[in-house]
Amino acid sequence: MKKTTTMRHVFSPAGAASWIVSVAVLLLAGCAAPMHSSSAPRNHGWTKDEVSDSYVFGYPLVVMTSARAVAAAGQAPxxxxxxxxxxxxxxxxxxxxxxxxxxxxxxxSTAWLDLGAEPVVLLLPNTRGEYLDARALDMWTNVVWSTGKFANARGFTKPSAIAFVAPGWDGQLPADVERVDAPGKSLWLSVRFAATGPREVPAARRLQSLVRLEPLSAFVEEHGKRAKGGKRLKPAKREESDSDGESIALADTPAAQTQPVAALDADAFFGRLADALRDNPPSAAEAHELEILADLGVKPGEPAHLPRDAADAIKDGMADAHARLASAPVNALSGNGWTWLADGAGHYADDYALRAYAAFTRPGSGTKEDDIVAATSVDAQGEPLDGDNRYMLHFSAKALPPVRGFWTLTAYTADGALTDGRLPHLSVASRDGLRRNRDGSVDIYVQSASPGRARQVNWVPAPKGPFELVLRLYAPQTGAADGNWQPPALVRK
Structure with missing residues (x-):
């Protein structure tokens, strides 16, 4: 297991040294002109690092605002x-x-919330013991509110209402309504119910149909008097889905924008970032990041003007930033070939490397109380996983994934696609009644061919060729977040 100190937003040593030397030269020369004077060429010794650091800083915001723009335009179903x-x-x-x-x-069920006109109320039903995960993220991908705080991960025992409120709103809410103060006018909401196989889909759809969003004024008109009287809120009305069972493509989710945003060139990316910063300013503690962006010609609400005489430095900075997006930061937990996010997930503060990595690889990530996603692409010997081989994952009876909810295992191709073919299931879930050994341990078979009918419930179908195995812990216990527990290595058979 590896755990090191949090990666902070810093210049590389080479970039910092170049910056110090450049500033010293300017001071010795007594230069009184601005650094970007048209009469003197700019020294771009630190431009690569500025571009890389600023890209990592702004990537989550560009992903979120790009996805929200799709929703606002009504382009998604x-x-x-x-x-x-x-x-x-x-x-x-x-x-x-x-x-x-x-x-x-x-x-x-997902939604983009606009709190500019008035608060928006989320109504959640009595889940009657079924697993519920709900979370709201701000435009910088920080978790503003989530259900991970519930110890039993079983949702609500009665219909509940949560009001999301924009900064500066000073109105009154009815009784029995939880107030959540958002840092800005926009949020992304996700509400999930367990459905680890076709048999669980009808129950999950029934609960979905009871989830509602209402502007505060409509909520007060329908529920206000009863709520003010201290009585229970009325259950949300059941609304049948208008898709008649067809899967809705969630085209305006953050996950749908990670690759398109990463494919933008420097001008397009920093242009979007400048526009996004207008309505989503960083905290006061991040004034230094705005100074760096301004040095690059990127200012909130203005067209971006990157230095035209630094094309190579900008290109190198973009390449460095893309590599950082796909590389686990030093404060991620790792063990037995697995990597997963640790304590800072969902509440990133100035850990921009972790925030950007999460936005690129696990968009919509929650806190350590919400879920944990661990991934591996190597076996116990450090060799790349390949679907032409057979693997076993052995959990001892006392070292099963520590969860308050449930856990699952899924195999994906190297580019994140699902395993194709005529398969009985795509994932293995602890809710499936897994077959245990006499000592209570569990063996999971990860391979492309079925291990036989008797073992099929414990089989994770693997794609042909290189693949990645992903372990999801829904409502994890503390041990998974602090590294006291770690997944076992995959053993090649």
Whole structure:
């Protein structure tokens, strides 16, 4: 297991040295002109590092605002802000538009919230013991509110209402309504119910149909008097999905924008970032990052003007930033070939490397109380996983994944696609009644061919060729977040 100190937003040593030397030269020369004077060429010794650091800093915001723009334009099916989109069926390998590393264990309802006019109220039903995961993220991908705080991960025992409130709103909320103060006017909402196989889909869809979003004024008109009287809120009205069982492509989710944003060139990316910063300024503690951006010609709400005489430095900075997006930061946990996010997930503060990595590889990530996603692409010997081989993952009876909810295992191709073919299932879930050994341990078979009917419930179908195995812990216990527990290595058979 490896755990090191948090990676902070810093210049590389080479870039810092270049910056110090450049400033010293300017001071010795008594230069009173601005650094970007048209009469003197700019020294670009530190431009590569500025571009890389600024890209990593701004990438999550560009992903979120790009996805929200799709929703606001109504380009996605059932799109629009303050409108729930429901995923009615589990994704399959041949589904068009399935996001990389798609979750095949839950049905999700998502929405972009616009709190500018008035607060928006989320109504959640009595889940009657069924697993519920709900979270709201701000435009910098920090978790503003989530259900991970519930110890038993079993959702609500009565209908509940949560009001998301924009900064500066000083109105009153009815009784029995939880207030959540958002840092800005926009949020992304996700509500998920467990559906680890076709038999669980009807129950998950029924619960989905009871989830509602309402502007505060409509909520008060319908529920206000009863709520003010201290009585229970009325259950949310059941609304049948208008898709008749067809899976809705969640085209305006953050996951759908990670690759398109990463494919933008420098001018397009920093142009979007400048526009996004206008309505989503960073905290006061991040003034230094705005200074760096301004030095590059990127200012909130203005067209971006990157230095035209630094094309090579900008190109190198973009390449460095893309490599950082795909590389686990030093403060991620690792062990037995697995890597997973640690304590800072969902509440990133100034850990920009972790935030960007999460936005690129695990968009919409929650906190350590919400879920943990661990991934590996190597076996116990450090060799790349390959579907032409057979592997076993052995959990001892006392070292099963520590969860308050449930856990699952799914195999993906190297580019994040689901395993294709005529398969009984795409993932293995602890809810499936896994076959145990006499000592209580569990063996999971990871391979492309079925291990036989008796072992099939413990079989994770693997794609042909290189693949990645992903372990999801829904409502994890503390040990998984602090590194006291770690997944076992895959043993090649």
């Amino acid at each position: 059932g799109g629009g802000v303050n409108t729930l989109q429901r995923q009615d069926t589990l994704p399959a390998a041949d589904d068009a538009g399935v996001s990389p590393h798609a979750d095949v264990d839950t049905l999700a």
